[in-house]
Amino acid sequence: EIVMTQSPATLSVSPGERATLSCRASQSVSSNVAWYQQKPGQAPRLLIYGASTRATGIPARFSGSGSGTEFTLTISSLESEDFAVYYCQQYKNWPPQMFGQGTKVEIK
Amino acid sequence: EVQLVQSGAEVKKPGESLKISCKGSGYRFGSQWIGWVRQMPGKGLEWMGIIFPGDSDTRYNPSFEGQVTISADESSNTAYLQWSSLKASDSGMYYCASPVLTLAFDIWGQGTVVIVSS
Numbered sequence: 001e002i003v004m005t006q007s008p009a010t011l012s013v014s015p016g017e018r019a020t021l022s023c024r025a026s027q028s029v030s031s032n033v034a035w036y037q038q039k040p041g042q043a044p045r046l047l048i049y050g051a052s053t054r055a056t057g058i059p060a061r062f063s064g065s066g067s068g069t070e071f072t073l074t075i076s077s078l079e080s081e082d083f084a085v086y087y088c089q090q091y092k093n094w095p096p097q098m099f100g101q102g103t104k105v106e107i108k
Numbered sequence: 109e110v111q112l113v114q115s116g117a118e119v120k121k122p123g124e125s126l127k128i129s130c131k132g133s134g135y136r137f138g139s140q141w142i143g144w145v146r147q148m149p150g151k152g153l154e155w156m157g158i159i160f161p162g163d164s165d166t167r168y169n170p171s172f173e174g175q176v177t178i179s180a181d182e183s184s185n186t187a188y189l190q191w192s193s194l195k196a197s198d199s200g201m202y203y204c205a206s207p208v209l210t211l212a213f214d215i216w217g218q219g220t221v222v223i224v225s226s
């Protein structure tokens with residue numbers, strides 16, 4: 001089973017600032033990583049797949065990078081609607097397609 | 109429109125059985141995997157298992173194998189998650205999701221709340 005570890009658990013950022021979220025896989029998953037955003041009371045929404053490809057309708061301020069075991073989600077300039085919990089997920093070796101434990105992006 | 113629509117909230121007693129559903133529309137249901145994800149109150153996402161409706165190939169997270177059963181009916185475009193004997197620890201939100209356009213879960217259901225309490 002591949003374990004996905006996200007850091008930090010909570011990130012305090014001011015609107016307009018950059019946010020950098022990290023995700024580490026316990027073994028190589030190539031580029032088979034997705035990032036999801038979840039707001040309170042809502043289902044998760046796919047942001048990034050293939051480690052760096054934005055899903056349909058996702059703003060350009062969201063970008064993903066990395067391969068192998070180290071991945072990053074960057075939000076270039078935080079807007080009010082971006083304060084949420086973010087999860088990474090690997091889908092290379094499954095079952096299971098493990099999620100990370102999440103990073104909460106909160107208003108500083 | 110591609111969408112997954114889940115059945116409504118459930119309140120059950122420990123020991124009871126339950127089957128919740130997820131109906132797909134707007135795409136070839138039998139040709140895409142559909143998975144189930146648990147989210148306990150205030151916690152993260154847990155990948156439970158996945159099924160390919162076209163041939164009923166089913167894969168489970170070892171943590172959930174034997175605890176739940178995933179099934180699908182291609183004729184009605186519906187996937188199911190069922191429990192034979194609920195426990196209080198099964199309480200939570202359950203999402204279905206499918207990699208319709210990508211290899212990741214790009215389509216999600218709205219979630220089904222399950223409350224198990226005596």
